[in-house]
Amino acid sequence: MRSISNAYSHALASLAGWAILMTILGALSVIGKPRARTSSGMPQRDYSDPYYRRDRAFRNAIETTGPFVAALLAAVLTGTAPFWVNLFASVFLVARIATAAVHIGTEIQPLRSAFWSVGTLCILVLALMGLWGALT
Template identity: 60%
Template sequence: MTFDPSLYAHALASLAIWAILSQVLAGVSTIGRTPDRAPCGKPVRDYSNPVYRRERAFANAIESSGPFVAATVAAMLVGASPFWVNLLASVFVVARIAMAVVHVRTENQTMRSAFFAIGLFMTAGLALLALIGAFAL
């Protein structure tokens, strides 16, 4: 089996977009920081505070990066269906962009949770494709 990256163009683009979004959130998370912080050095927990929400948006992106990248790369390497890998990776990125916007700009926890769940299910789907493909080799 030969790996053909052109089959996974959307998934590869999703990985690149995710890397860019994570870096943008890293920069955004530092805007407006003040010396008033929790003992851990992070902004004090207060969802009405945009500084806290930006920090949480960045932290949440970093926390989900490992599973998303691992599942996407594994699915591609085992030759899982390009259609499903591309679709799941693309939906993950769109959902996470929406989540970042909601997280940074609003206090709407319901929408934030909904977009988080979509991303979580997409990552789980990618991992399942990777597992099925791994045991079919």
């Protein structure tokens, strides 16, 4: 097991970093009160409301967790080249940190979308590498 953790050290560190980021986003998402709520009790869509942006950053990260973990595990467990797994996992984490920072700190939706797209591309590449490794 030690050789796997050595070979995929950056990927595993990215997974741990993701857990830390999710914990921080979860804590930030409950600070304060939204300006308005929908009839279901959710914050009303209003990107000028910092509470809404923090809540959306957390919810968006939740939506990404399953695919990231699944793709990363598939790539690692099929023995995909550690360099590429480490690279894409690390880029994913950096892109998602940037996504959260832009989401929470600004209203620049195109920039947020650009960082989100980089993270999503990393997930897709990890998933395809894991699928390739499983089928070959």
